Amino acid sequence: MSEVARYTRRMVLGTGLAMAATVALGGIAFAADTVKLGVSIPAATHGFTGGIVWWANQAKAELEKAHPNLKITVKTASGAPEQANQLQDLVTVTKIDSLVIFPFESAALTQPVMQAKKKNVYVTVVDRGLTDTSAQDAYIAGDNTAFGRIPAEYIAKKYNGKANIVALRGIPTTLDNERWEAFTGVLKQYPDIKILDGKYANWNRDDAFKVTQDFLTRFKDIDVVWAADDDMAFGVLKAIEQAKRTDIKEVFGGAGSKTMVKTILDGSNPLIRADVSYSPKFIYDAIKMTAEARLKGDKLPATYIIPSALITKENAKEFYFPDSPY
Amino acid sequence: MPSAPTPATEVRNDRAEPRKNGRRFDPHRFGPVVGLLLLLIVGTALNPDFATWDNLMNVLTRTAFIGIISIGMCFVIISGGIDLSVGSMAALIAGGMILLMNALAGSVGSPVAVVMLGMLFALLLGGGFGLAHGYLITRGRIEPFIVTLGTLGIFRAVLTWLADGGAITLDNDLSDAYGPVYYGSLLGIPVPVWVFLAVSVAGAVLLNRTAFGRYVQAIGSNEQVARFAAVDVDRVKLLTYGLLGVCVGVATVLYVPRLGSASPTTGLLWELEAIAAVIVGGTSFKGGEGRIAGTVIGAVLLSVISNILNLTSIISVYLNAAVQGCVIIAVAFLQRRRP
Structure with missing residues (x-):
């Protein structure tokens, strides 16, 4: 009896869903019959790009399931020339009509993207802007200024405008400069906050370990280490642990990797209290926004900055994605 | 001490003579030492x-990985070969051993036993990779540059x-059990420094006091002549790559x-650092002769x-990189050979 009831209910539900889907599809089909979206991203060479690849594939799986008339092709490249070649293949062989690209280098990929756009491909550029913005229809990026500004404001407030800071930097790039200038810009307003030094550790755990060891040898009184990246923060913590230094009160990473967010959530390390979000999830958002806009035949806003937020114990849950590799 | 002072003549068929001359003072041989002493003075002057x-x-401990790999690399370069894959190999061994240890943690009771198994695995894996290089190079007749360039990509x-x-991260319990291998010290000197020292002494003895060492040098200075002198060239070459693989294994065990983690950036560019250490230390890039002590100093x-x-x-x-470049070139100049 109940079996039958359940069966019927499922049938009704199923039919309802199917009808709803037909209606929805009909509506979409009116705007664009099918959308062939190409996604071109850097290959997974470190934690962050690993996250980019994972989120891109996540977006593909979810969106293709939700929209049967959407076909997403994800290509990863390990350098700018390879990415340019893949772009050509996407346009001529896969015949994409929309593109989401995370360019390796701004300058090197501007021309190849321009060629794609001339063939009526709708272009969304992610993270690194092209040198000629007329080659892109939309630009979606994380907020690098906030990436530097938020930790600076947090430190200034928490330590009442008085602290000794050492900082790590990534790889010399415009991206790193933007963060560094935002960070130092805020702290200039606080005469009692001293940035003792900032050195490159290449977004690399081992280099961060070495640079921190040397900072600890050189400076006897440090309050805060701005590691500027969660991978680097990992190396910093090990170096502090080894030197058994107790003067350091806080290590501030950056990007919101899952291990750091988990540490904040659990309160398991007294040195890690806060982080700033700069999640590789923005590639997911970019793909989703582009695909949905294209399916409806809409356009995206020319520039969309995905805000960075301060992650603390209170809101850490919203930034915790246990399945992501990063 | 190595039989260095004779200029790198193409054929070295008289083994007795260089040893006799080995005691003669040659300022160029001390180039790396002089360079290091100058750096120590500059360093102290800039910051007490x-x-x-x-x-x-701190410095010696962090040198240990590259240092140990350089000693293995020294043998390969003296024999006229090269290995570009060591950094990637270290990364893969690190990842592999962490995965193995994490998997064993459940079934094997004591964390120490798990760590021992992990270390053994790392050494075997390193030796295995090295021998695989050796086979491809000697039996497969492929240039070492190409073989190891290929595996550089494959391993990473x-x-x-x-x-x-x-990143692949080691479980916390294991991390605590394993920690002393890097962070512990014996008589005030960190464990990695002791291992580095032991590997250096073993390397120096092997190169200068054994038949194997002489064969390596003979092959590097002229492979044909070595072959005519009944040296089993393929076997010796195979062993040099195996030895380097084991050295990479040892370095990884310390790393x-x-x-407690391995990521795609682990061991990045270690191959260049190791090769630079060997060459700065006075080993000829063309092969034939080299010095373990110089490599350590490099x-x-x-x-x-x-x-x-x-x-x-x-x-x-x-x-920063420019300063490093200038110092490397200056030291190489100090220890240059006469034409």
Whole structure:
């Protein structure tokens, strides 16, 4: 009896869903019959790009399931020339009509993207802007200024405008400069906050370990280490642990990797209290926004900055994605 | 001590003679030592903290990985070969051993036993990779540059795949059990420094006091002549790559407890540092002759440069690599050979 009831209910539900889907599809089909979206991203060479690849594939799986008339092709490249070649293949062989690209280098990929756009491909550029913005229809990026500004404001407030800071930097790039200038810009307003030094550790755990060891040898009184990246923060913590230094009160990473967010959530390390979000999830958002806009035949806003937020114990849950590799 | 002072003549068929001349003083032989001493003086002058025991031990400990790999690399380069894959190999061994240890943690009771198994695995894996290089080079007749360039990509890609692009992290209990291998010390000297010392002494004895060492040098100076002299060239070459693989294994065993993790950036560019240490230390890139002591000094010198740069801020950080480049060239000049 109940079996039958359940069966019927499922049938009704199923039919309802199917009808709803037909209606929805009909509506979409009116705007664009099918959308062939190409996604071109850097290959997974470190934690962050690993996250980019994972989120891109996540977006593909979810969106293709939700929209049967959407076909997403994800290509990863390990350098700018390879990415340019893949772009050509996407346009001529896969015949994409929309593109989401995370360019390796701004300058090197501007021309190849321009060629794609001339063939009526709708272009969304992610993270690194092209040198000629007329080659892109939309630009979606994380907020690098906030990436530097938020930790600076947090430190200034928490330590009442008085602290000794050492900082790590990534790889010399415009991206790193933007963060560094935002960070130092805020702290200039606080005469009692001293940035003792900032050195490159290449977004690399081992280099961060070495640079921190040397900072600890050189400076006897440090309050805060701005590691500027969660991978680097990992190396910093090990170096502090080894030197058994107790003067350091806080290590501030950056990007919101899952291990750091988990540490904040659990309160398991007294040195890690806060982080700033700069999640590789923005590639997911970019793909989703582009695909949905294209399916409806809409356009995206020319520039969309995905805000960075301060992650603390209170809101850490919203930034915790246990399945992501990063 | 190596039979260095004779200029790198193409054929060295008289083994007795260079040894006799080996005692003659040659200032160029001491180039790396002079370079290192000058750096130590500059470092102390710029920041008094440089000359503290703790800082020197920090530098020696972090040199240990590259240093141990350089000693293996020294043999390969003397025999006329090259290995570009060591950094990627270290990364893959690190990832592999962490995965193995994490998997064993459940079934094997004591964390110490798990760590021992992990270490054994690392050495075997290193030796295995090295021998595989050796086979491809000797039996497959492929240039070592190509073989190891190929595996450079393969090893790192496999690690990246295993790590899903992120990091492979050692379980906490194991991390605590394994930690002392990097962070512990014996008589005030950190464990990695002791291992580095032991590997250096063993390397020097092997190169200068055994038949194997002489064969390696003979092959490097003229492979044809060595073959005519009934040296089993293929076997000796195979063993040099195997030896380097084991050295990479040892270095990885020391590396893993430092951060307890392996990621696609692990061991990045170690191959260049190791090769630079060997050459700066006075080994001929063409093969035939080389020095273990020089290699050790070369490795220490390279990490002292970056240590000094970190301890001071007189030069723009943008120029760090340029300073390193100048010092490397200057030291190489100090120990140059006569034409």
